[in-house]
Amino acid sequence: MPNAPTAVLLGDLNMLRCFAGTDVPVIVVSTDPSDITLRSRHAHRAEVIAPFTNPERALADLESIAAPLxxxxILFYSNDEQLLFVSRHRERLTRSYRVRMPSAELIEALVDKRRFGRFAQTRGLPVPRQVSSREVDGPDAALARLRLPVVIKPDVHIGWFAHAELHGAAGPRKAIVSTTADELRAHWAEISAFEPNFIAQEFIPGAEDQVFSFHAYVDTAETVRGWFVGRKVRTFPREAGISTYLELADEPRVAALGFEVLRRSGVIGPVKLDFKHDPHTGALYLLDVNARFNLWHRLGAAAGVNLPLLAYDDLAHTTHMAPVKKYATDIRWLSFGDDLRSFLRSYRPTGALDVRSWLRSLRGRKIYDVFAWDDPMPLVASLKHYATSLVRRVAGGRLAPQQLTGAP
Structure with missing residues (x-):
């Protein structure tokens, strides 16, 4: 009987744990030697490759990993930088690896928010109105076409958090919301100083718990092999932050719209659709389409829908699990450190949560971003990194921005 094909994962501890307890051999690959995923017991091998900013060396490293197998x-990728790297070099990489992804043109349109806005309009997708900083002459020209409040987002998120300006007292901001014309002018000038290419988009009212995501894996026959709906419980910071507490939800409207977006967009492979519910009108708006794996899949696997394993079965022609349509909604995913920081810096100061309410919300079944009883070394490595950073901070040393452990 032939050996099972190897899964090669470009980082991501949560995705790695989707293969725990299976017979799938896994090689974890990272461009960062300090990546805590490399310390996991679930990896059969751990390899460090050149950064993707040096594509020729990174390609050669990946080819050398595949050559003796x-x-x-099967190659798995979990962020936009990895997605674009694999897509832009797919002709060469697919000689050594198997992947399932949309066309290169479609991926470029999905990753770039300016291009995505145009793509969504041509496909009749329900997106908020937006303008590009390249298309208008400043914030006042944008306001002539948009209604307040307005949110500013970069065209491409790669490198966004490297800017210290985005790490405010409350936490890292994925986007910046302006409620008045003066705020928009100030934020426009602030962002333009370090990132000239961005979009201004009408902000859909409602807190982060009104953001839902539809996750699926679609094969080449455009058959959805598995899917689930997720909801953000909390983020860091409270507004436009990274996810810290997640749950799955039974939301038929979100699921129905998710299937419709898949049909209109033609996306195959792994996909995450972000929607926001407008509590005033009841409408659902599509905010983002991500054609890649992500840490939500760990929660999906714990709830009964293991999308990375379904992807593996599709590409390896194996049957580890049948297509699944039902999932549990009584288990949550928690990034404890970021959730605690968000509570202390954002939710508690604004009166959104008190100590008792926060503690009560942590009851029930959970899995964790880093901690796992059967896989302790990533937590040990994470605590070591934190202790080193703390010592440097106390000593007055200048630190690079901390690695964030929350969900995108």
């Missing part, structure tokens, strides 16, 4: 391995 008996069968072409």
């Amino acid at each position: 008996e069968d072409r391995p």
